[in-house]
Amino acid sequence: MSSTDTDAGAALPKAPRDIVPLLLPLALALVVLPFIPSGSTWITLTIAGLAMGMMIFVMASGLTLIFGLMDVLNFGHGAFIAIGAYMATLVLVPLSGWMQADSVWLNLAAVIPAIALAVGVTGALGLAFERVVIMPVYGQHLKQILITMGGMIVAEQVLYALFGPQQIPLPLPASWRGSFALGDAAIEKYRVVCVLVGLAVFLAMLAVLNRTKIGLLIRAGVENTEMVEALGYRVTRLFVGVFMAGSALAGLGGVMWGLYREQVNAAMGGELLVLVFIVVIIGGLGSVTGCFIGALLVALATNYAGFLVPKLALITDIALMVAVLLWRPRGLYPVTSR
């Protein structure tokens, strides 16, 4: 018999903290340090890796949260990324005058509505997608995969039909262009912006999940959906909310990625989806922290490998995934019994 039966009045045992995965990105950065000829190169590579990791995290966090809570793996997540980026072009291309102006405020006046539109549209589409497409197939993995994949195909084709097959340029605002020097290292400004945005999203998610009632319900729902329902909470509303938030995050990630690449095309969703999946698998399906670490690991490893052994950079993601899964078959932070 477990001891919890006897001393029910005593404080619950603390959940064991598992910090080894948290140290992995740091360890990776330190391990490669001796192999990189100069410290400034290392700083540049690390910042680039962190920026890329943050962008991937923003895109992947929605997917992992949706899976954790609803047991739905949305293969159409990539479509939301692409749609977000396209929505940004709708605002930023007409406002290109403000974007090129050498004023931080005018730049922000263009970028903020673009992000708002992208997040709003992807969130609303997420609502429609959940209600119309996914709701009939809850609990049926095979059909979910097929239907969300079909949704991805259709969304990509509709984007082609509406915006044309060509790439749409999406230039960075003038004040985020260029780089500044930190010692000998040149650091691109936009990468710092990405790191800040990504960190803000991560901290906001942690705060919501750990400090609010909604977050408590979501975490409880991840652990045991039926129980939350039995306690009288409307899990379906929670589902819709999380699905909208996850889709909106994908849209935000799409805008960030589009600005980073300075161009947008409909195929980007499918290309990023693969990366997002790898990150989510490494982190453990359903875990936000795991997803964060996974994103940083993948991005750092890709950047270091791209510098040290360019040929190897093509398969670093897969190699990393295999290594992590050999160590922890369910990802870094396995969540739920699923």
Added chain:
Amino acid sequence: MMPLSGDRPRSAVLSVVLVLVVLALALAPFLFPGAKPLNVAAKICIFIALAASYDLLLGYTGVVSFAHTMFYGVGSYGVAIALYSLGPRWDAIGLGLAIALPAAALLALAIGLFSLRVQTIFFAMITLAVASAFAVLASQLSWLTGGEDGRNFRVPEWLQPGTTFIPRDVLGVAVTGRTVTYYLLLVCCAALFLLLLRVVNSPFGRVLQAIRENPFRAEALGYRIVIHRTLATVLAAAVAAAVGALNALWLRYTGPDTALSFAIMLDILLIVVIGGMGTMYGAIVGATLYVLAQNYLQTLMGTVSSAAAEAGLPLLPQLFHPDRWLLWLGILFILSVYFFPTGVVGKLRRPPG
């Protein structure tokens, strides 16, 4: 002798359709002379066998794999590289197959053992990741694969278009190496299809279906789920590789677009779902419909598109643009998953009402 392994079409309409398709394919070089119709017929044969092998996974085992084109590509590249480096010889084809088939099977075994332990949704994600990495790898290792350009190669003399076997025309058609290649393709694809039909109707196939329906119960009855799923994956991979090799022989070319692109994966998925998952015959119906649509629907859409443009309607010209044919098939795909999950074949077998 039971060529159909006791699994008959079980529907009069379906039987008639199947007989018509098989007859048309068998007589294609004489019924529809010309390069394009023969290409279409060859593509139908290829996709029938490829979709049938995918149906073994998706329809019978209930496993979604996105790496099926990878195995197809392994077969294609195996034969292509062997013929390219050794020259147009039969033993080069044999060597290519002898390397590619076990390679595909081993790859499938590794992926299966690695990711089928946890849950099938994991398998879907991992196959997607591995397949895309493989495609990138193949296009980068240009010393071996020819990179983005792929490999053009010569086939043995018997299969070359310039070889004429009968000095006179037969039924108004010249019998060349191309005809021989087509029949080689047809016979091999038919054999692979019948083999798969045999497999799904064997005790092993029944266990796969039991696992698909209720994994816990199947495990409780003493069947090892992981082993059965992995074996099905390996078998499907080997068949896909063989089909890939046949396709390479037909095209006399292998490149990323013909052997590894994700578009082929979507083609297979659409064929199996629209034709009917878990029916095998769905592969024949689906592949025929799909390849015909791919080649002839676009012409129709072009007409609709230009008519809509002349009428001054907004958006419709773009939606019906011939390049957007995948949009309509995607919608058809989603609707078929919802409303007739057993596909065309399922509908024909059980008429409404």
